[in-house]
Amino acid sequence: MRADRIMPERWNKLLREALKFGIVGGVNTVINFVVFNALALTIFHNGQLKANVVATVFATITSYFMNRHWTYRDRPKSAIRRETTLFVLFNATGLVIELGVLGIAKYGLDMHSLLWLNVFKFLGLGLATIFRFYTYRTFVFRAAPAPEVALPSVATVRQNDHHLDGDVIATFDPVAELAEVVEEFESAGSARRHR
Known part of the structure; x- marks a missing residue:
């Protein structure tokens, strides 16, 4: 072998x-x-x-x-x-x-x-x-740096697949995911206040 x-x-x-x-x-x-x-x-x-x-x-x-x-x-x-x-x-x-x-x-x-x-x-x-x-x-004699792997942008993902929901798109963009979490937190808080 x-x-x-x-x-x-x-x-x-x-x-x-x-x-x-x-x-x-x-x-x-x-x-x-x-x-x-x-x-x-x-x-x-x-x-x-x-x-x-x-x-x-x-x-x-x-x-x-x-x-x-x-x-x-x-x-x-x-x-x-x-x-x-x-x-x-x-x-x-x-x-x-x-x-x-x-x-x-x-x-x-x-x-x-x-x-x-x-x-x-x-x-x-x-x-x-x-x-x-x-x-x-x-x-x-340093090795060449590893090539950077570029993740597709949200716009590219939207162009390639019109049926993606917000959860999948958010995984490509940490800022969008954070905004989504904040939005869910705010809506949960406002729902409790209205009860």
């Missing part, structure tokens, strides 16, 4: 987005680690945090294009400036999370081995990825 028959559409969409986000994240994780290790072994031999910044910035750029044009391609593209600003802001926050974990390993736990730094980089990247997934789908 297919998953789309078991789960509601909302969960299916979330699952598809998470799967695409995971694939994009996997590709960018490989890019991030390759760039990080290449820089840590050459240019930034003792500057692993600097190597991490460069690697994360490089992976962030590729991540934006992959997420914008594949993972969230069904989302509206009307606010690119807002989207890009939030993407950069949330990725900078993700970078701070990664750097915090890597900094704790290097300076707090005095681990300077590239193997251990890669392990802690992986942990920091995992925490930052959870943060990024939530913020991308909630704030950056």
